[in-house]
Amino acid sequence: MKKSTTIVWLLPVLSVLLLLPAIRTHGQQNSGQAGQLYELALHTEEVKGDLSEAVDLYLQVLKDNPDDRQLAAQAMLHLGLCYEKLGSDQARKTYQDVISKYSEQTEEVLRARERMDYLESYLAELYKKADQHMKQGNELFKVWEYESAIKEYENAIRLSPNTPLALNAQYCIGQTWYWAGEYDEALATLSKLREEHPHSTLAPVTELMLSQVEYAMVNDKNQAYTSTNHDEDSIVDPETGITYKKVEAFQGKRDQISYLSGGANMSPDCRFMVLENKVIPLDGSETFNLVEMDALRGIYAPDMKHAAFLADSAIWTVPVSPETGHSTGPPTKLLEGGYRFQNHVNWSPDGKQIVFTRVEKDLALDIWAMSSPDGKLKQITDSPEIEVTPCWSADGNTIAYRNGSELWLTSLDDNNKTMLLKNGGNPRRWSPDSKWLFHSNWENNHFYSMDHQNNFDIMFPEQVGNFVSFTPEGKKMLFYRSSYDDKWPLKIVSTSGGASYKPAGNVAAYGSIWLGDSKQIVVQGDNEQGNVTFKIVSLAGGDPQSIKIDDDMDGQAFPFDLLPDLKQIAFSVQREDGRKDVYLAPFSAKEGTTTGPARRIFAGWSGGAYNVTTAWSSDGKKLALSHEGDIWIVPLEGGTPLQITKTPASERWLDWSPDGKWISYKVLNQSEKTETLYVIQPDDGIPMALNHDCDRETQWSNDSKSIILFTEKELQTVSLDGKILEHILNINDLGLEMTQSPCLSPDGKHFAFVGYEDGDRSLIIKYSFDSKKITRLGDDNLFDYKYGLRWSPDGKWLSYLTYEEVKVRPEGSLWETDFDKVKQKLLSIK
Numbered sequence: 001m002k003k004s005t006t007i008v009w010l011l012p013v014l015s016v017l018l019l020l021p022a023i024r025t026h027g028q029q030n031s032g033q034a035g036q037l038y039e040l041a042l043h044t045e046e047v048k049g050d051l052s053e054a055v056d057l058y059l060q061v062l063k064d065n066p067d068d069r070q071l072a073a074q075a076m077l078h079l080g081l082c083y084e085k086l087g088s089d090q091a092r093k094t095y096q097d098v099i100s101k102y103s104e105q106t107e108e109v110l111r112a113r114e115r116m117d118y119l120e121s122y123l124a125e126l127y128k129k130a131d132q133h134m135k136q137g138n139e140l141f142k143v144w145e146y147e148s149a150i151k152e153y154e155n156a157i158r159l160s161p162n163t164p165l166a167l168n169a170q171y172c173i174g175q176t177w178y179w180a181g182e183y184d185e186a187l188a189t190l191s192k193l194r195e196e197h198p199h200s201t202l203a204p205v206t207e208l209m210l211s212q213v214e215y216a217m218v219n220d221k222n223q224a225y226t227s228t229n230h231d232e233d234s235i236v237d238p239e240t241g242i243t244y245k246k247v248e249a250f251q252g253k254r255d256q257i258s259y260l261s262g263g264a265n266m267s268p269d270c271r272f273m274v275l276e277n278k279v280i281p282l283d284g285s286e287t288f289n290l291v292e293m294d295a296l297r298g299i300y301a302p303d304m305k306h307a308a309f310l311a312d313s314a315i316w317t318v319p320v321s322p323e324t325g326h327s328t329g330p331p332t333k334l335l336e337g338g339y340r341f342q343n344h345v346n347w348s349p350d351g352k353q354i355v356f357t358r359v360e361k362d363l364a365l366d367i368w369a370m371s372s373p374d375g376k377l378k379q380i381t382d383s384p385e386i387e388v389t390p391c392w393s394a395d396g397n398t399i400a401y402r403n404g405s406e407l408w409l410t411s412l413d414d415n416n417k418t419m420l421l422k423n424g425g426n427p428r429r430w431s432p433d434s435k436w437l438f439h440s441n442w443e444n445n446h447f448y449s450m451d452h453q454n455n456f457d458i459m460f461p462e463q464v465g466n467f468v469s470f471t472p473e474g475k476k477m478l479f480y481r482s483s484y485d486d487k488w489p490l491k492i493v494s495t496s497g498g499a500s501y502k503p504a505g506n507v508a509a510y511g512s513i514w515l516g517d518s519k520q521i522v523v524q525g526d527n528e529q530g531n532v533t534f535k536i537v538s539l540a541g542g543d544p545q546s547i548k549i550d551d552d553m554d555g556q557a558f559p560f561d562l563l564p565d566l567k568q569i570a571f572s573v574q575r576e577d578g579r580k581d582v583y584l585a586p587f588s589a590k591e592g593t594t595t596g597p598a599r600r601i602f603a604g605w606s607g608g609a610y611n612v613t614t615a616w617s618s619d620g621k622k623l624a625l626s627h628e629g630d631i632w633i634v635p636l637e638g639g640t641p642l643q644i645t646k647t648p649a650s651e652r653w654l655d656w657s658p659d660g661k662w663i664s665y666k667v668l669n670q671s672e673k674t675e676t677l678y679v680i681q682p683d684d685g686i687p688m689a690l691n692h693d694c695d696r697e698t699q700w701s702n703d704s705k706s707i708i709l710f711t712e713k714e715l716q717t718v719s720l721d722g723k724i725l726e727h728i729l730n731i732n733d734l735g736l737e738m739t740q741s742p743c744l745s746p747d748g749k750h751f752a753f754v755g756y757e758d759g760d761r762s763l764i765i766k767y768s769f770d771s772k773k774i775t776r777l778g779d780d781n782l783f784d785y786k787y788g789l790r791w792s793p794d795g796k797w798l799s800y801l802t803y804e805e806v807k808v809r810p811e812g813s814l815w816e817t818d819f820d821k822v823k824q825k826l827l828s829i830k
Contacts, residue, residue: 002462038075051082054366058082060760072817073102077112081219084115089162092119123160130160134169138781141172143255143807146180159673164497167193167202168780171499175209181219200499204796208492208501212541212799219542237461244464244479248814253287254280255812258805262343266469266478267300272325273387273480273814274298277309279325282814292329294758297344300325301351308347308354309324310339315356317372334375337361341760343389343426353412355380355390355399357400357633367401369412380410381417391427391490394433400427400437407439420448421455429466431819432474433795435654438467447826456826464815479815490523490537490800491778495750495766495791499780504544506806511611511788513562515589518792521799522562522589534559534569540796548593551585560610562587563620563633563636569594570614570623572605579604582625600639602627602634608652611788615654615663623664624682631665633682633748644685651678653696657704662720664707665695677709679720690722697740702748710739715751715767729767731755734774736765741789752798753778754786762799763787 002778019218023565041057044050054100058079065071080094098105098112137152153176160166165359169260170193177186190210233246250257256278257264263276273280277295280287295316298309304322306757308315309331318331337360345356351372358368358379367380367390381387385404388468392399399410400420407424409419425439425446428670447456460467465481490509491500501592504523510532511524521537523544535544549557549568555573558580562569572580582605585598605630607613613626623634629641629650644663645651664680666675677691677698695710706717706725715728728751731739736755743752751767762785764777777798788801 005804007205014209027102034061034068034071037061037064037073041075042078044753045078047155051086054081055079055086065761069102070105072706073098073105073108075147077108080112080115083377084119092116095119102201126159127163127165128162130156130165133159134165136174137169137176141176141179144810146176149176162203167200168499170207171202171206172780174206174213175499178209178213178216179311183213186213187217194733201494202266202499204496205492205498205501208541210502215541224320228393228681235461235463239459240736240818242821243827244461244815244817246813247478247816248282250280250483250814251810252811254284255483256280257480257482257812259482260468260480260487262341263297264480265299265344266480267304267325268302268472269304269322270469270478272300273276274300276594280576281325288326290320291316291327293331296340297342299344299347301347302349303351306332306351306371310342310344310440313337313339315339315345315354315370334370334500335377346390346392348392348412349394350396356390357386357388359391367399367410375725378412381408389426389428391437393430393436393437397407398430398434399771400430400439402426402439423456429469432470432472440467445563445823449826452827456829458822458826464817465813470812470819471816475819476816477819479817481813481815482805482811483807483809485808487804488525488807489802489804489806490521491802492521492539492688492797493753493778494763495676495745495796497775497777498570500778503541504535507535507537507544509801512702512790512801513566514790514792514799516566516793518794518796519627520589522535524559531556532558532560536589545592547587548600549585550594551583551598553598557583561614561616563616565620568620571598572607575604577604578606581605582623582634601630601636612652613654615656617656617660618658619660622656622660624656624683626651626654626665628637631680642682643685644680644682653698655698655700656699658702659704661704664690664698664700665693666698675720677707679707688720688722690718695739697742699742699744699751700772702744708742708751709744710753715739715742715753724827728769741787743789743791745791746795747791750795752789752791764789764800 021750027716029795037057038061039057041054044057045054058075061075062072076098077092080091083091083094089649093114095116099109103109107541123755132757133156134151137149140152141453150173153173156169157166170189174186174189174193177189190206193703194206197748228470234243236717253474257273257275265274267274271282277290278287278299279290290309293311296312298307300307305320306317307320308317314336315334316331317334318327319329320326321328339359342357342359345354346355353369353371355367357365357367359365365386366382367387369378369380374422383403387403390399390401397411399412403409406419406422407421408417408419421522425440425441425444427437435450439446445458445460447458460479464479469478481661487506488508489502490504490507490508491502493500508525509523513522519539523535523537527533536547537544549559549571553573557571557573559569559571566589567587568584571575572586574580581600582602583598583600585594588595608626615624621636623636625632627633630643631645631651632641632643649667651665651667655664662679664677666677668675672678674693675696676689678687678689680687691709693711698705698707698709708717714730715734716724717723717726717728734755735757738756739753741754749769753765754762755765756762761782763779763782764786766775766777785803786800788815790799791805
């Protein structure tokens with residue numbers, strides 16, 4: 001003990017002895033009182049270790065000796081060293097002052113640059129680690145691991161304090177407390193953020209989040225928080241009498257199958273669930289990646305000796321172990337093209353070939369086969385329609401695929417193609433005996449019996465989820481129910497930056513219209529019966545107010561828009577012949593209801609997507625709509641609808657110019673996969689082509705003299721005679737692969753759009769026409785699908801629609817039922 005104490009006591013003495021030569025040197029260079037004060041500061045810093053006192057002394061040296069540049073440079077350099085040791089942000093600024101103010105003091109400048117470079121590298125590494133904690137926190141937040149998520153956010157703040165990332169982390173902590181139902185903690189966290197950073201980019205959304213918390217505290221209601229009981233282990237479907245048994249539950253790290261369409265499947269031996277590149281063993285062992293690449297659509301071959309996947313816009317295969325499912329060698333690229341988000345390839349029963357929809361620049365979307373060993377290609381179909389989801393029967397004799405809306409069968413070795421059904425779903429699975437084909441679309445499930453040549457509709461209980469596979473021997477059907485549900489929420493983001501915000505939780509939103517005060521949004525969604533509704537949503541939170549259409553219609557009203565003055569609501573009613581009648585009714589946003597009788601303005605409309613086939617003039621006096629592929633003008637104050645185009649093409653994406661003199665629209669060239677932009681004046685009916693290769697959505701300038709549009713590579717402005725007026729920005733320079741939802745700010749000074757980078761990372765880009773600067777918005781969640789951008793009337797907010805997989809129950813689950821029972825039930829129906 002004495003020996004240790006002696007060593008500790010000697011350390012300061014040794015430090016003083018080592019410092020003496022330096023003190024003598026400085027004493028020779030800096031005579032007088034100034035030199036003595038500097039030596040005292042140096043001794044205080046390096047020997048006493050009192051950094052705060054040393055800072056005061058160095059500041060005094062600088063104050064007293066402005067003309068002694070060598071001494072001042074030395075003092076400022078050491079001032080920076082003290083700040084660095086104290087962990088203060090002042091260090092970098094002080095080193096920069098040495099460089100800029102004392103450039104002739106080469107030794108001190110060199111040392112300052114070295115420290116600057118080190119600090120930049122060190123802080124960049126800290127920021128990188130902090131960003132990783134933020135991302136991990138976001139992932140934990142999504143799966144209800146709220147306490148763990150908060151710890152990750154706190155780690156981000158600790159590593160990168162006093163940065164925008166730290167502020168965002170603090171906001172996320174407050175939001176997490178809210179979603180967990182801990183309102184007091186949420187209120188305290190968000191209130192502190194508002195008080196300490198009243199002018200940050202997060203201030204606007206923080207105010208909204210605080211309003212939502214306060215509403216929840218008063219009403220004891222959290223729109224976002226969901227509490228769900230565990231499913232039963234066995235259920236009997238009351239509609240069919242078929243029994244379903246739960247055979248596996250997925251929780252924690254194993255609960256990763258958030259969706260089934262396109263990217264999820266089960267291995268042929270039923271030992272692994274696969275989501276894109278993630279493999280989840282059913283025996284409870286650790287999950288693993290199929291390959292160490294950014295891969296999508298992973299699927300095992302029937303013999304479990306290979307797997308196929310999509311990556312870097314190409315189709316790949318990799319050898320795997322039949323026992324472990326792990327890859328056993330390097331991947332091999334089979335075919336380059338545009339392969340990313342389409343359904344996974346489908347293996348032949350012997351595992352030697354794959355079939356897929358070929359997606360390459362100069363090729364139509366037909367079905368092709370490829371030999372896995374040698375890459376030899378063979379075209380299977382050749383049709384002007386789009387053909388997708390090929391599915392090989394277990395006996396190898398038949399390939400089912402979808403051609404447009406039709407279900408077709410073919411074989412690999414001949415041209416005998418047969419249409420099975422006029423309106424079929426996507427082929428999903430053949431039964432192991434190849435006698436039954438399961439096919440489905442987004443709302444219906446079907447089995448087609450080859451023996452009976454009949455198509456059977458079937459509804460599975462909600463508790464068991466979507467159909468996944470058959471067991472290898474074909475006796476059981478397996479179903480998977482994810483702990484996630486598809487949600488289509490509305491989000492907003494401040495145009496100054498900051499995190500996104502859900503004003504109505506996970507309420508479904510398929511369209512949105514801002515009200516004039518910029519404090520409320522009308523949202524198109526649906527009700528519990530599945531009928532389309534309009535709801536008024538307050539930015540400050542609270543229960544959405546359903547809009548009531550008080551009219552006695554012979555059919556269900558489908559509201560789809562408000563007129564520009566927000567005083568009339570438009571809706572359609574479907575007729576028995578499948579066509580629609582379009583109506584207008586007076587409307588009060590304050591009362592949330594129609595205020596008078598509706599009147600029909602167009603009868604027998606052929607219909608279509610409303611945002612693509614209808615447009616209102618800015619004065620609210622005319623409606624343009626696409627009817628049977630041509631454009632009609634409907635006067636809203638009386639008069640007969642007028643057809644202004646008559647072409648074999650289908651005119652879509654209608655949009656009036658602000659002055660009401662022009663209509664822009666697009667025509668798709670199906671064979672070339674391009675769209676031509678036209679403008680037409682309703683009075684003379686003579687269309688003019690402005691661009692032959694633009695994206696679907698465009699935006700009129702406020703003066704109606706030009707149109708802003710996206711081509712494949714850039715955002716540009718074109719005049720009404722087709723001349724390019726301005727190359728605004730290059731898409732590739734921004735690292736973007738795709739853009740959509742362009743919109744101009746109300747004052748015409750900014751432009752916003754959704755951009756996609758690295759395939760599935762989406763963010764909102766705001767561009768300033770004056771400064772030419774780019775601002776990234778809405779990047780707190782890069783992996784949600786964003787569309788439908790809308791500026792608020794005051795220009796302070798951007799609303800957008802999105803698609804997410806949202807966790808709504810504690811676990812995913814695997815279910816089984818006897819296939820014989822299912823067949824008996826189906827055959828008893830017909």
